[in-house]
Amino acid sequence: xxxxxxxxxxxxxxxxxxxxxxxxxxxxxxxxxxxxxxxxxxxxxxxxxxxxxxxxxxxxxxxxxxxxxxxxxxxxxxxxxxxxxxxxxxxxxxxxxxxxxxxxxxxxxxxxxxxxxxxxxxxxxxxxxxxxxxxxxxxxxxxxxxxxxxxxxxxxxxxxxxxxxxxxxxxxxxxxxxxxxxxxxxxxxxxxxxxxxxxxxxxxxxx
Amino acid sequence: xxxxxxxxxxxxxxxxxxxxxxxxxxxxxxxxxxxxxxxxxxxxxxxxxxxxxxxxxxxxxxxxxxxxxxxxxxxxxxxxxxxxxxxxxxxxxxxxxxxxxxxxxxxxxxxxxxxxxxxxxxxxxxxxxxxxxxxxxxxxxxxxxxxxxxxxxxxxxxxxxxxxxxxxxxxxxxxxxxxxxxxxxxxxxxxxxxxxxxxxxxxxxxxxxxxxxxxxxxxxxxxxxxxxxxxxxxxxxxxxxx
Ligand SMILES: [Fe+3]
Numbered sequence: 545x546x547x548x549x550x551x552x553x554x555x556x557x558x559x560x561x562x563x564x565x566x567x568x569x570x571x572x573x574x575x576x577x578x579x580x581x582x583x584x585x586x587x588x589x590x591x592x593x594x595x596x597x598x599x600x601x602x603x604x605x606x607x608x609x610x611x612x613x614x615x616x617x618x619x620x621x622x623x624x625x626x627x628x629x630x631x632x633x634x635x636x637x638x639x640x641x642x643x644x645x646x647x648x649x650x651x652x653x654x655x656x657x658x659x660x661x662x663x664x665x666x667x668x669x670x671x672x673x674x675x676x677x678x679x680x681x682x683x684x685x686x687x688x689x690x691x692x693x694x695x696x697x698x699x700x701x702x703x704x705x706x707x708x709x710x711x712x713x714x715x716x717x718x719x720x721x722x723x724x725x726x727x728x729x730x731x732x733x734x735x736x737x738x739x740x741x742x743x744x745x746x747x748x749x750x751x
Numbered sequence: 752x753x754x755x756x757x758x759x760x761x762x763x764x765x766x767x768x769x770x771x772x773x774x775x776x777x778x779x780x781x782x783x784x785x786x787x788x789x790x791x792x793x794x795x796x797x798x799x800x801x802x803x804x805x806x807x808x809x810x811x812x813x814x815x816x817x818x819x820x821x822x823x824x825x826x827x828x829x830x831x832x833x834x835x836x837x838x839x840x841x842x843x844x845x846x847x848x849x850x851x852x853x854x855x856x857x858x859x860x861x862x863x864x865x866x867x868x869x870x871x872x873x874x875x876x877x878x879x880x881x882x883x884x885x886x887x888x889x890x891x892x893x894x895x896x897x898x899x900x901x902x903x904x905x906x907x908x909x910x911x912x913x914x915x916x917x918x919x920x921x922x923x924x925x926x927x928x929x930x931x932x933x934x935x936x937x938x939x940x941x942x943x944x945x946x947x948x949x950x951x952x953x954x955x956x957x958x959x960x961x962x963x964x965x966x967x968x969x970x971x972x973x974x975x976x977x978x979x980x981x982x983x984x985x986x987x988x989x990x991x992x993x
Contacts, residue, residue: 552759552838553977557951558766559928560774561913561940562859568851568877568913568968575862578817578875580807606779613863618874619798619921629797631755643799650863667792667937668754678794682926687767687945689924693794712787740780750761751795751922 547646555727557708563613565682570615570647570662584646586658587618589639594623594663599723600656604679606741610653611645618644618657618694620676625663630636659697661732673704674709676721683740694736697725703747712747720746757791758979759838767945774941776904780852791922794983796981798921801847803840804970810879813852813892817875826855826893826967830896831912831957834886838980842886848976850890850946851877851931857910866898880933891969894931902941909936909943930956 567576572582588596599618602610620642621627626634628642632682636642644661659677667673679692695703703709703722714716723734738746769781809816816973818819831850835843853859853876856868860876862983874893882888890912897907911928918924930937937956946952957972964971 549799551840552834552950552980553840553953554765555762555979556791556925556927556954556977557836557946558925559913559945559955560777561915561926563863564851564859565913565926567859567861567875568849568879569915571877573874574860576817576875579879580803581803581898583801604937606781606783611780617793617924621794627797628792629800632793632909633795642801667794673792673794677964678796678921680921680924684781684951685778687769687771687774687777687781689926690782696993708789708792711789726862743782745782745784747784748782750763750784750788751791 545566558686560684561615561682563684565613565615566647569645573647584617584644587620587642587644587657588622589637591637592622592660593637593641594660595732596658597661597734598617599677599734599736600654601736601738602653602655603683603738603740608742610648611683611740612648612650612653614644614648614653614655615683616655617680618646618659619678619680620662621660621689623660623663625665625675627665651655671707672702672705674699674706676706690740691751692738692746693721693749694723694734695721696721697723702737717747720744753828755791755793756982758796758920758981761979764946765951767947773867774924774945777945785813796920796921798919798923800885801845801917803881805847805880806881811890812890813878813890816878818873823855823873824893826871826896829892829894830889830962830963830965830971831892831974832887832889832963832971832984833973833975835882835888835916835918835976835978836886837918837978839887842882842919843978844882844884844886845917847879847917848882848888849879850876851910852892852895852900855893855896857898860964861902868896868898871916885993894970897934897936907936908940909934910938914976914977915973916976923978925978927976928955931972932956932958
């Protein structure tokens with residue numbers, strides 16, 4: 545090898561999270577109590593400003609059945625569009641982490657998490673991105689985690705200008721990223737069903 | 752205008768593809784359409800930050816984190832250790848590494864696991880830790896057993912530990928599995944074989960680390976983890992699209 549050859553390592557290859565992902569990442573759901581605290585159950589914390597929302601859905605496979613051993617992680621900015629990360633300009637509220645981890649009900653496949661609605665965030669080249677939650681999905685049978693984004697139905701104008709939504713050539717497929725807003729017992733609920741495969745397959749990103 | 756330095760493109764021919772017919776569960780759980788490639792924005796180059804308040808110092812000791820006082824789990828005592836680095840070879844400090852595994856008999860402490868090997872009353876099967884300033888981590892545990900699974904009627908997973916790693920950015924998020932050198936089930940496993948390249952498989956095979964083995968006490972295996980590397984900000988990014 546000459547000294548001109550750039551030397552990079554290769555990334556460790558991914559493997560499925562398997563059916564027992566809960567043991568490692570949500571042991572309470574596996575049926576035992578081991579840590580003083582499990583991580584990822586409180587996304588926004590008590591001090592977060594903005595609209596309190598709930599996001600719910602199912603992840604459906606190619607046959608149309610809900611996947612009951614799926615684990616999802618959410619990553620979002622606060623209501624001002626700031627991520628709780630040193631590379632993001634601005635501050636977040638004390639206790640706001642912006643990261644959540646959620647598993648499904650073993651019987652129904654339904655998942656849900658409580659958070660605040662994120663604000664618009666600065667995208668590349670000074671173009672604003674519409675409010676969105678980044679979502680990462682792993683499960684048995686998923687060889688490498690799937691990345692998608694949750695956008696919000698009521699952000700019509702911002703969504704129309706969003707540089708990522710606009711990157712999706714097939715306008716029909718853009719709808720798969722839009723969560724539907726409703727109210728239940730005074731609580732704002734967004735519905736975001738993910739279809740892994742087949743008709744109306746959710747758009748997944750290679751980030 | 753702020754445009755963040757991007758992570759290197761993930762090599763999708765190095766990772767397993769979504770559709771892998773011999774690993775049967777993947778068939779109905781694999782997207783059919785292509786992934787839409789995104790240049791990184793702030794949403795991808797940021798990610799959750801964890802600290803020592805989030806975890807307990809003993810969380811990485813599976814020999815003790817679930818055992819009754821004075822008791823130990825059954826099985827070969829094992830240290831799994833290594834460094835988390837990026838594709839540039841730089842250590843990834845202070846990142847959360849989580850691990851989970853079956854006990855020495857191949858049984859998981861999980862309500863959905865019905866394998867007839869017994870639950871070990873002194874073994875939970877999960878741990879977590881933060882890498883140190885050089886990216887180093889370790890877990891103390893027992894060597895997991897191989898276990899049967901329903902893919903083919905007669906199929907056994909090679910002994911393995913599941914690993915979850917965060918890195919510094921959501922773009923680096925990774926879940927993988929660590930196998931052990933010399934295990935004859937590795938080359939027979941349909942999940943291992945989802946990975947097309949032998950060299951990539953080899954990255955998942957922890958090697959006996961004789962020098963780090965503790966005499967008369969604990970065998971040691973080395974498992975280094977490589978996360979996506981990142982560009983320097985040296986080059987101006989071109990405007991995307993039109
Ligand atoms: Fe396993």
